[in-house]
Amino acid sequence: MVQFKVFKKTSPNGKITIYLGRRDFVDHVTSVDPVDGVLAFDGDYLQGRKIYGQLVCSFRYGREEDEVMGISFQKDLFLASEQIYPVKEAAEPTKLQERLIKKLGNNAYPFSFQMPSNAPPSVTIQPGKDDEGNPCGVEYYIKVFVGDKEEDRSHKRSSVVMNIRRIQFAPTRVGRQPCTIVRKDFMLSPGELELEVTLDKQLYYHDQTIAVSCTIRNNSNKSVKKIKATVQQSADICLFSGGQYRCNVASVETQEGCPVNPGGSLQKQLHLQPTLKSNMDRRGIALDGHLKNIHTNLASSTLLASPENRDIFGMVISYTVKVKLYLGAMGGEMTAELPFVLMHPKPDLRTLMRGDSTTQVEAFRTNSISGTIDES
Known part of the structure; x- marks a missing residue:
């Protein structure tokens, strides 16, 4: 039986949940893997509101404790933003999305974001022993929230934020001996x-x-x-x-x-x-x-x-x-x-899609979703 590994994150109020088949997305230099997942929600909670999703690249280039007088050393770049529910355009779901939707029921919908090819890979700057706050570097995350329109300010209780990584692997063609x-x-x-x-x-x-x-x-x-x-x-x-x-x-x-x-x-x-x-x-x-x-x-x-x-x-x-x-x-x-x-050497694509890499640690079986990992 084929196993899939699935990551799960639920909003603080427990009303919306997102599922991802992986959290590592490969930058192939000329193209990048799409960031796809499934949204599940409590149908009685929305009351006419909508659910929006965003793909964000966050670059922190200074320490949090040095931010004074309103100066911020963090820049956020919104790479993609779209309305997930109600669905505007129905895209062809992946096999994993189809199986998740089948298991999760009627209030489950697929979503997909496309990263631009010129965005950087994920990088973290190692902090010192006495440094506080988030480390400097480049990170990516998916944010899903409930609102009346896309520009609404999201509320933490009805939002889901899950970190992901953009990674590169070694090329197959090796250059000249230096x-x-x-x-x-x-x-x-x-x-x-x-x-x-x-x-x-x-x-x-x-x-x-x-x-x-x-x-x-x-x-x-x-x-x-x-x-x-x-x-x-x-x-x-x-x-x-x-x-x-x-x-x-x-x-x-x-x-x-x-x-x-x-x-x-x-x-x-x-x-x-x-x-x-x-x-x-x-x-x-x-x-x-x-x-x-x-x-x-x-x-x-x-x-x-x-x-x-x-x-x-x-x-x-x-x-x-x-x-x-x-x-x-x-x-x-x-x-x-x-x-x-x-x-890193490029892994076998089938192994990566099955989730057999060291970055994924729980299994999703075709007959159950009890094996998903809940990311806090």
Whole structure:
């Protein structure tokens, strides 16, 4: 028997309930999965009023405790809004919607929202130990409420708000193996120092180890004292110019094989593993947007349909490996950088639709809806 996992959320007065088959919706770069679910309500409660639904992207870019004198560090973007009941246009329901409606009875109606393709994935900024209120980042939620018209102010007792996530998975086509060569010459000194850096691949999955191969050719009169490699996470905030934050999420340094004296060379392989586990106490680290009781990880790289166009509402996450050579007090430093992609592998679509992923934890059987999870 095929099992489906269903999430359920009921208004405080118990009169309206929404059901979703999943809370993770995949951004395929050029298109996004529709957000579809089922609304059930008490028919005697409405008394001629209507039920409206909204899909909202909320971007918090400052701490709640810093909001004073009416200043708000949160922007809400309404991506979709429509009247769910009475039904204006009957759309073709999905199989899960059909089964839910059959089980829930006459006062159950399907709804569907379409996300725009240029909206950002869900991201959460890790708060500090003493931070209060909602964390910074980008989150999505569905809001369903009762009113006479769409512009009515919703009342908490007759509203349902359920958080969802917009996520991206690693592309099936892998890019070229990253490689760069950096050369540095010195004033009043002959020759130059050459650093070649290569990564073992361009795409890494979360918790994988990055192998960084370094080749140093020293044709200068300086000496290389130490080598350091770091993984740098960059969060580009698109709401205002100059809003870019960088954090080192993994690092390793070595003096093995050093000093590399004039005329010498060195080949070295360093290993880096950027994980949330090693950054649990770091305030300001970008994480994948997470839901209640769901484990998360470092934020995945953001894939854009057009890399030149970053004019979106939210954050763009990217990663870079930086290799730095320390040349002593008089020689200074020398740095090479290589971008790479850090993401989750794309799951099997049938598994995702059955709800066998770690983000869904209760089952909906075709003969019963007692297995739905009630999200508070």
